[in-house]
Amino acid sequence: MTFYELTWDSPEEKELFVAELGDLLQTLEDSWLSGEPDVAAAFRAAHTIKGSAAMVGLDDWSSRAHNLEDRLDQIRKNPDDQLEESLRLDVLNFVDFIRQELNGRVNSEANAESSPQHWRITLSPACALKGARAFQILQRVGELARIVSSRPSGEDIQEFERFDGNTVDVSFEPIGDQPPVDWPEIFRSIPEVEEWEQIESMEEDPKSRGTTAAQAQQRENMIRIHPQVLEGLLDGLGELLMRHAELSHRLNETSPAVKEALDGVKQIAMNLQDMTLRARMLPLSTLFHQYPRAVHDIARKLSKDITLSVEGGETQLDRLVMDRLHEPLLHLIRNAADHGIETASERLRKGKPLAGHIFLQASSRKGRVRIVVADDGRGIDWNGLRNKAVARDVMTADQARNATSESLVAMLFLPGFSTKDQVSDLSGRGVGLDVVKDTVDQLHGDIRVESEPGRGTRFIMELPMTMAILSALLIAIGPVVLGIPVLNVERIEPWHQDDVKHTLGVDMIDDHGHPLKVTVLSQLLKIEGSDPQMVIRVQDGAVKMAFVVDTVLGQQDVVIKPLGRVMPLIPWMTGAALLGDGRVALMMDVKRLAEKVGHNDSTALPEPVAAENTRQVPGSSWLVFGVGPLYYGISVDKVQEVLLQGPVNRIVGQHPLVEGVTMIREESYPVLSGKKLMDAGDLDDGGYFIVVHMSQHRFVLSVDIVKEIVPIAWSQIQPVPHHDGLEVIMGLAEVGGMVIQLVDFDAVLSEILPNESVAGEQKDHLPSLRGVQVFLADDSRLARQKLTTALINQGAEVTAYEEGQALMTGLAQAQNLPHVVVTDVEMPKMDGYHLLEQVKAEFPGISVIVHTSLDGRLSKEHCIELGADFVLTKWDVGELVRRVGLASHQGMDNKGGRTHALIAD
């Protein structure tokens, strides 16, 4: 016997049966939706259903219920038994089955029976004028059906005007012989309606029956306030405080009693302000309570088995922030259910529990709220993302292959970037992950993703607890007052100009041995009338910086007023705060301000630093870094940039010194291991990347510590006795009590790039150098070898020296002066610049060719200023030979006289 065929004693009896059955089904469902099933409750429900169904003759239903009851009883008696996943599936299937039987009945019968339909329509949280909306809904329904009852009841208009609920319940019966109405379509057509569902009856939602008396009591005692009322209160209080300040100022010369009374007023106003702000806070459960249902529905639609567990609902959050979170959170959950969780069969194959798990967790710490949406599904399809990136021209195939998960994740948040080609109607409601990120950004929060293939994905959102009130450190720069969130402030100290070390256009100060970027805010923001006295170290997530300001005014709780229109124009400002004295403090977003500093830095040129130093001190500047226990130096001319260590992709088949490649601003750089180079032991640590640019070659040197830049005079450099093997160190210098080994990267480079060999280079185009005498200076044995060989091959006579001083001596003692002098720049004792100067001064007839690995335009210009006939960058040996040829003709013609400079272009 099916349900339809049943006969009832009375319509009431049927209604009662249906209603009770509905409750029992709800209980069954509830007991199994949460992580820890309530077996006892499920058992009782199944038992009762069995009885009821049997009584009315629904034997099929009864036997199914009996089946379930038995299995549940088993578990109930043996709590240690493993809960089979199939049991859970069966319970839920049973519930669905019965419900379908019931609903099908209710829906298909448009005419004969007068069994009412019960619907609950949920309004969107942003709906203004809820009463009007509810009225509209009921009116609409009333046009198409006969309303039996509703909530709000609509008996009088006043009820609607007072209405402030989020849901409208309505029970209605079809009218006479109307064609069946597509109710979901009707509800969909009403604006600001978010969801609609059929419910079993107009009774209270059975779920809420479970609430304790205490909770019900608490709910009674709460009232709803329109957010605008709170805004008004806050504005009024703000003004009150301002008037107080004014009064206080004018009444300066009064009795202590008056002053005390005024203070009292201020205190009260501030307390009220505080309370009003706190009134805006609501527990997150307000938002979360609707999600289990949503997940349940989605799971059903997708034929997947998914549970949602919720934790931390008591965490408080500003209701304005919460309002805006609803859509993004819903999207993330839907995403997890749709894309993340696999089908039951897939999970079975993978050996996972049949039911997919979505985990919603909220917590708060230090004024920030953290919300995690995690699933135990298939994780992010990295390869799919890679392919998508290439297909969308966001990355080249190479870049995609080398891309780290961080950079791929960044793409997830680009508009329109979904790894499924057809966006399913569930998660494609126009709220993409890019909107989620946008919303989080606008709320001044962060979102990041963690994912393990096959294991699951986690979305982690962090938001400020409230947008309204903030504990801020107020600082003054000239006439401008800024506020830094106290959470971001690490330390405040007096400022000394000498603490700054200038590293390639970036100012840095010492932070326990690590460089910390520092910026003088009056310069960055172009504020006049500033007198920098204090430096504040700040941190925002991974960003660390130091700001130099005039004075610190103190810490204060301030009310932030958002500035809507102004925000996009000044991205580092999060709002304005009205201070008690009437001034306005501009609140800053540390991360954004640091970004601004970063932009300014990247446009700075490295050359000015080098030029300054080489002109003043006969030597040059060296960047000191540490690998293992020792310190080394690299010529600052070669250093492009210093960065914190980034991710390195290992490459097979590279030189043993090369660790792999890394991406810096979308270019790939080979990473040279400082440790391996210096043979310094174990391969861990490493904290910094030194980006090196040398004669068209770029690479990154990975080191432990970057210390500072020091000027070292050439005379201070002690040459290192050469031995076989790789000449890495070209000299030693003592700086500030420690010995620094200066690295010769020419040798390193040529070792790593062996294909830069000389042999076989266009021999035919090379001029003959018969009879040409060349003096050569280079501290690198390898270089001397290479050049000497190349020149001798063309018939020249070559005398090679290790450094400038020796070459000068050689010239002084020479019987036949050479036609051409070829010199490197970086040499100990006397560098190339000085050699050049001296040769040109004492032997003007000799052509001098400078052959260097320094890339900078300025060093080239410097050479030419000093009289070089030609400047060549290593390593184009063929070109060098040609130039020697040219220069020798010049020199030969004008021997003893002045040489025309063959200016290099």
Add this chain to the structure above:
Amino acid sequence: MRVLIVDDAAFMRLRLKKLLTQDGYEVEEAGNGQEAVEKYGALHPDCVLMDITMPEMSGIDALKAIKAEDPGANVIMVSALGQQAMVIQAIQHGARDFIVKPYEPERVLASLNKVLS
């Protein structure tokens, strides 16, 4: 599709007009209730966006008059917060939908969409 915008603030009409024309609607304007009723009769627009508070002839009265002429008229009321009672009254008199100021442009377009489909 033709829409009649009724609002006594010229600025409001202008902004709305800009929004609607960008979305492909043909827009007519009226600065008060009387004008609205007259223009409705003459032009028969597909929809009316009617501000509730206007001097002389209020939005509600204009709505009633238009509905009297054309019971099938599509009128969407534009109201401010705190005018819920009037909105309910308008719905009772046949307004199809309402929008609350300050409005999001998408809201207006969505509402028009729903009413006209």
Add this chain to the structure above:
Amino acid sequence: MQVLTFAFQESTFALPIEGVAEVIRTPSLTLLPGAPPGLAGLINLRGRMIPVVDPRFYLGHDASRPLRHVIVVMGEGELMGLGVEEVEGIVETPVPKGVPDIVEGRLSPLIYGYFQWGGKFVFTWHAYGPFLLWDFMDSSGEMLS
């Protein structure tokens, strides 16, 4: 039409009275470091922070003189301030619609029409003019050369 006339040393303009919420003497203006030219700063209007636009950046006038008054305008539920040097008064006058050719192309989107008054030509802005200026300021840089 009822219009509010305001002036800079170089020119006089008018704004339709609808949309004007109030007119005040400029209270202390909070400067915004890093703001684009044209964003004069913020003022505190009974607890609300309102941005103030200085139209001189767009009009090409000398922006060194102080802005003595702020005309607070309302649009789309938001308030915005228009900084001006002098406020003259409210005038009831017919303003025929139409932008004469002498008005630079750049300025014409702002102008609704003009009328003569006290021997001068007074160009009347659209009521949404200040908001238009804001949009121009947003994408400025290119605009200002």
